[in-house]
Amino acid sequence: MSDIIKSSPSLIEMTSLNFHYPKTKIDVLQNINLTINQGDYIAIVGTSGSGKSTLLSILGLLNQPTQGNYSILGTNTTRLTQSSISLIKNHEIGFIFQNFNLLTQLSVFDNVALPLTYNPQVKRAQYRNKVLKALHQVDMGDFIDRSPDQLSGGQQQRVAIARALVNEPSLILADEPTGNLDSKNSLQVFDLLERLNIQGKTICLITHDDAYAQKAKSIWQILDGKLYTEGNHKTVGQGSV
Amino acid sequence: MTYKLCVDLIVNWLKQMTNNLSFLLVILFLAFPISILINFQLIETSYLDANFAGLSKDSPIRNSVLVEEGKSQPLPYYISQEIENKWPVKSVYERSISFEVRNESSKESKLISFISGGFKSLDIKPLQGSLESMEFPKLGQELVAAISYIEWKKHLKTTKNVIGKKIQINNKTVTIVAIMPENFISFREHQTTSFVMPYKQLPELLDDVDYSITPDTYSYLIGNNQVFDSLTQDITLYLQNEALLLEESDILINRAIGVNNQKYLTVSKRIYLLKTLFWLLLLFCFIAFNNFYSGECAAKQQEYKIRAFCGASKVNLLVQRFLDMFLTVMLVIVFCIFCLPLGHYFVQLFLPQVSMEEVRTNFSQLLNIISYLFFCVLFFMSIVFLIQEKLIKTTFGRGQSASFSQKVQSYTLLALLLSLTTIALYSSLLLLENQRSIFKTHLGFVDENRFVVTFDFPEIRSEILQANNTAQLLLQQLVSNPEIKQAAITSMPPLSEKTSYSQWFSTTGESIGTGAHGNTTEDTISADYFTTLGTKILLGNSVDSLKPMNIVVNQALWDRYFTDQTLADAQLLNVNTMNGEKTAYRVVGVIENIYISGPDTQIEPTIYSPVFALTGFEGLVIESQISAIKLTKIVAKIIKTLDVSFNGIHIVSLSELIEKEHQPRLAILKVTLTATVLMFIAAIVFCFSTIKQLTDKNARELALRYCEGAKLGSLIGREYLFFIIVFIPIIMGVVTLFTLKSDLLQKLLVGTSLFNITAITLIGICILLLVAISLGYHIKQKLRFAWLSLS
Structure with missing residues (x-):
């Protein structure tokens, strides 16, 4: 991994970034400048269609910007090959989705172990310890052999978080992680994210719920493809428009 | 690409398979008819493989028989002569009889094969001596024989000057002129010949001047493949035109060398019938397999997407795609191999005339069949996967609804399967009814004691x-x-x-x-x-x-x-x-x-x-x-x-x-019932799984309509109507095809009308009821969690 990622104080750095989908000329994201440091916990809020998920897809290296630069740990991702991008996704980014996206035909253990499959540095013998560690982090250690079908929505989301954590990534990208959960489970998930942040994980959260966004250290608002700072109610985020 | 990744992917595939019992069942359904068909192929090959006579598969010899009133007999001399005059072939007769053979030291009854030449054309070269005098014996010439390799090795290997040695066969002096090659055991399957003599010398040995062809004589033609093709097509018509053959009679030319003609004809007819039936079953199971695999592909696409988020590269996913397909095909092959003994047992039930112990398993042929099977299944799976990849769009977190093309695709396959099931059930009922009346027939005699x-x-x-x-x-x-x-x-x-x-x-x-x-x-x-x-x-x-x-x-x-x-x-x-x-x-x-x-x-x-x-x-x-x-x-x-x-x-x-006498009939009944039960179970499984997959895909649309005030009945009715619109033209097509191509079934139904629209309609209604129940159940289940599909 060290071959690809250079050491850098900032984890994410986006400069003058624009993006439009193929066959359309309208920029969904316009002139985005964003810096996220290690240990940050930022929330991006916005109305439907404002470009939240598109920004997250670029942050998660699922899409490449049409203009501008995007660097992770000082490495410009626009010049990386597909296999290097896959490696960064595997090592440095953990994804959490609204609808969990667990494979129902596999057990909790196998679901959490999925990212380890693509991590050449982890041997098969280490799987159990790593999976157990991730599951204990989300208080799901006792559910290792269950099928996702046998879990509640909140439990499924915690398994999904464990999967995002298992490779110990630098950045966790969460897209509406509580969208499918009730308020009690939602609170538990946000508490968990907060706890992870305290443990040193960088978290980038997308939500449309202002109350949950308040739990982040800094909040960003996206409006018609442009990113605005909403205020730093805990710590000032290093971002600019 | 690491070893660890491959192991991980294989382990994952195994885990997913063990949890996917319905897919395993589908593969089993696919493997069963394949294993039966492989068994049929082995039987046919065993019948057509004459290596016991030192002949290869390409040897230019064909069995030729005259069939009158369903009974086979060797070609009469006048027909053989006419064929020899018209086509560049040589007719050969063979009869094997046991005679008393005496030499200086022993007196035993031994099997003698009387063959009217053709050794040179068949490339049968003697180990010692010459077969020339055997090929063209002259009238009044001394009686000659070629000793078999086994007989020579057993009794005369140490004797010097075997060629020219005199022995007594049926009290006649016969001179040994050659030793047959080692690979010549006999000209008849499961028999061991001690001596080969010219067919022309048989009357002399029997002291029968008026010797004529006996029913246990086999007649053959030696020529080349092109001539055989032309002969097969034209011979019967030609001989009928020449008034040498009656209208009801037929000349059959086939590759069955050294086997009982009547038995071969019965077995080959039965095999043809059974093969047709099992090809139909295979087609049914294959459609069902593809139908299920299409659903699996959709799930796989979703899985690949999740894996991509977890860091899988394109190469990783390509390897996984290949591994998934390769392992699934291997599983089909393994199931087929495991089903082979089961198929063996069933073939024994279906073909009581064939002693399965006599069927030689040709392993190289088995390997060939398996290789073909591997590539065929792999090819079809790739096609299905590619089609599904083009058709299916995977989505994350936004719910899903089945597209029109997905619905048409799923319902068309389901309608095809259910139409075939309707016809299969109908045919079985006809056969059952027919057999019941046959079993009840008084034969006109008492069999007890x-x-x-x-x-x-x-x-x-x-x-x-x-x-x-x-x-x-x-x-x-x-x-x-x-x-x-x-x-x-x-x-x-x-x-x-x-x-x-x-x-x-x-x-x-x-x-x-x-x-x-x-x-x-x-x-x-x-x-x-x-x-x-x-x-x-x-x-x-x-x-x-x-x-x-x-x-x-x-x-x-x-x-x-x-x-x-x-x-x-x-x-x-x-x-x-x-x-x-x-x-x-x-x-x-x-x-x-x-x-x-x-x-x-x-x-x-x-x-x-x-x-x-x-x-x-x-x-x-x-x-x-x-x-x-x-x-x-x-x-x-x-x-x-x-x-x-x-x-x-x-x-x-x-x-x-x-x-x-009842055995073949019972066998047909068993085959039909087995095939129908399999088809029916498969139809129920696929009906439920297809509708479940479709309602899963369509969950959001159903939930939305439900929330907007649609009643459960109207939702089921709407889907049902869609299915019926697809089903009706397909069932009509299948029924038409069935009535046009029903000669095989008609042969089995003595005195029973083939087409009974009431019965077909009733079975069709039952099948439609099954779909209605399945739709009702799955839609009701889906609507219980309607809110989850929307929120």
């Missing part, structure tokens, strides 16, 4: 024709034995495949009979034949050996030619084939119809005339309570005292013959 005694084809005809008054003598000796209750002589014992014909006319000149040549079935019997067999005499009396001009007819003949006549006036005319003279015979009795060849054969008008002298062709019917073994000893002892050449006594109980 009855035995049928038959003998081999007589060897030397000149001696047997001289026998006289032997019939009465034999019967007297048989009934005088306290163990035998009743005994009778017949030329056509029931279920023994023996027939005899003569020419009879009504007094108005109408030819009697329904068979070919305008011939009449005539059974020569002793007076107490009907009482021994338990056949009812409907009118008058039985035949009487003292009244040779009195005959008995069966009910079929009476109803057809003597309606409104009394027995006193009934007469029939017999034609003397030598001078064409007609003699009047009086009909003195009418008996119930005897199903001589089984209950599903047509009853022919039959005449029963009294027997006087035995010729060696007759059989016996005996009523006795002792075992067949004991009876054999008694009959053999009595036969020895008679001056008639009866060879190879065979005694079998009539009940056993009936059971044997």
Whole structure:
């Protein structure tokens, strides 16, 4: 991994970034400048269609910007090959989705172990310890052999978080992680994210719920493809428009 | 690409498979007909593989038979000559008989093969000596033979100058001119020949100047593949045009070397029928497999997307895609291999005529079939995957709804499967009904404690024709034995495949009979034949050996030619084939119809005339309570005292013959039921799984409509209507195809109408009901969690 990622104080750095989908000329994201440091916990809020998920897809290296630069740990991702991008996704980014996206035909253990499959540095013998560690982090250690079908929505989301954590990534990208959960489970998930942040994980959260966004250290608002700072109610985020 | 990744992917695939029982079931359904078809292929190859005669698959030799009234016989000389004149082929005859062979040290009965040449064309080269004198023996030439390799190795390997050595066969001096090659065992399967002699020298060895072709002789043609193709197409028509062959007769040319023709024809016909049935089943299972696999592909696409988020590169995903397909195909192959013994067992049930122990498993052929299978399944799976990849768009976190094309695709496949199931169920019901009526048919005789005694084809005809008054003598000796209750002589014992014909006319000149040549079935019997067999005499009396001009007819003949006549006036005319003279015979009795060849054969008008002298062709019917073994000893002892050449006594109980006769029919019934049950279970499984997949995909749309006020009934009705619109044209197409291509089924349904629209409609309604239940259940289940599909 060290071959690809250079050491850098900032984890994410986006400069003058624009993006439009193929066959359309309208920029969904316009002139985005964003810096996220290690240990940050930022929330991006916005109305439907404002470009939240598109920004997250670029942050998660699922899409490449049409203009501008995007660097992770000082490495410009626009010049990386597909296999290097896959490696960064595997090592440095953990994804959490609204609808969990667990494979129902596999057990909790196998679901959490999925990212380890693509991590050449982890041997098969280490799987159990790593999976157990991730599951204990989300208080799901006792559910290792269950099928996702046998879990509640909140439990499924915690398994999904464990999967995002298992490779110990630098950045966790969460897209509406509580969208499918009730308020009690939602609170538990946000508490968990907060706890992870305290443990040193960088978290980038997308939500449309202002109350949950308040739990982040800094909040960003996206409006018609442009990113605005909403205020730093805990710590000032290093971002600019 | 690391070893660890491959192991991870394989382990994951295994875990997913073990949890996916329905997919395993689908693969099992696919493997079963494949394994049965592989077994059929092995049987066919075993029949067509003549390596026991040192012949390769490409050897330019074909079996040729004349088929008349379903019975096969070797080609008559005049037909062989005509074929040789018209086409560049050589006809070859082969007969194998056991003779006493003597040399200086031993005297043993050994099998001698009489072959009329063709060794050079077949590339059969002797180990020592020359086959030239065997190929073209001259009249009056010394008798010559080629010793088999096994015989030579066993007895004469240490003897110097084997070539030229004289031995005694059937008390005639024969000179050994060659040693056959090691790979020549015999010209007949499962037999070991000791010597090969020219076919032309057989009459000389038998001292029979008027020697003619016997039914146990096999006839072959040697030529080349192109000629064989032309022969196969044109020969029957040509010979019929030349008035050398009757319209109902046929010449068959095939690759079956050294096997019993009648058995080969029966088995190959049955295999053809079964293969058609199992190809249909395979088609059904394959459609079902693809249908299920399409659903699996959709799930896989979703999985690949999740894996991509977890860091899988394109190469990783490509490897996984290949591994998933490769392992699934391997699983199909493994299931097929595991099903092979099961298929073996089922084939034994379906083909009772074939002894599976005699079927040689050709492993290289098996490997070839498996390789073909591997690539075929892999190819089709790739096609399905690619189509699904183009059609299916995976989405994250936004719910899903089935597209119109997905619905059409799923419902079309389901409709096709259910239409095939409807036809399969309908065919099975027809067969069941037909078999039920056949089993209920009274055969016209009682089988309890009855035995049928038959003998081999007589060897030397000149001696047997001289026998006289032997019939009465034999019967007297048989009934005088306290163990035998009743005994009778017949030329056509029931279920023994023996027939005899003569020419009879009504007094108005109408030819009697329904068979070919305008011939009449005539059974020569002793007076107490009907009482021994338990056949009812409907009118008058039985035949009487003292009244040779009195005959008995069966009910079929009476109803057809003597309606409104009394027995006193009934007469029939017999034609003397030598001078064409007609003699009047009086009909003195009418008996119930005897199903001589089984209950599903047509009853022919039959005449029963009294027997006087035995010729060696007759059989016996005996009523006795002792075992067949004991009876054999008694009959053999009595036969020895008679001056008639009866060879190879065979005694079998009539009940056993009936059971044997029922076997092929039962086999067909078993096949049909097995195939139908499999199809029906598969149809239920696929109906439920397809509708579940579709309702899962369509969950959001259903939930939305439900939330907007649609009733459960209307939601089910809407989906059901969609299905019916797809189903109706497909079922109509399948039914039309079935009625157009139903010759095979028609052959099995004696006296049953093939097309019954009410029955088809009723089965169709049941199938539609199954779909309605399935739709109702799954939609109801989905609507219980409607909110989850929307929020």
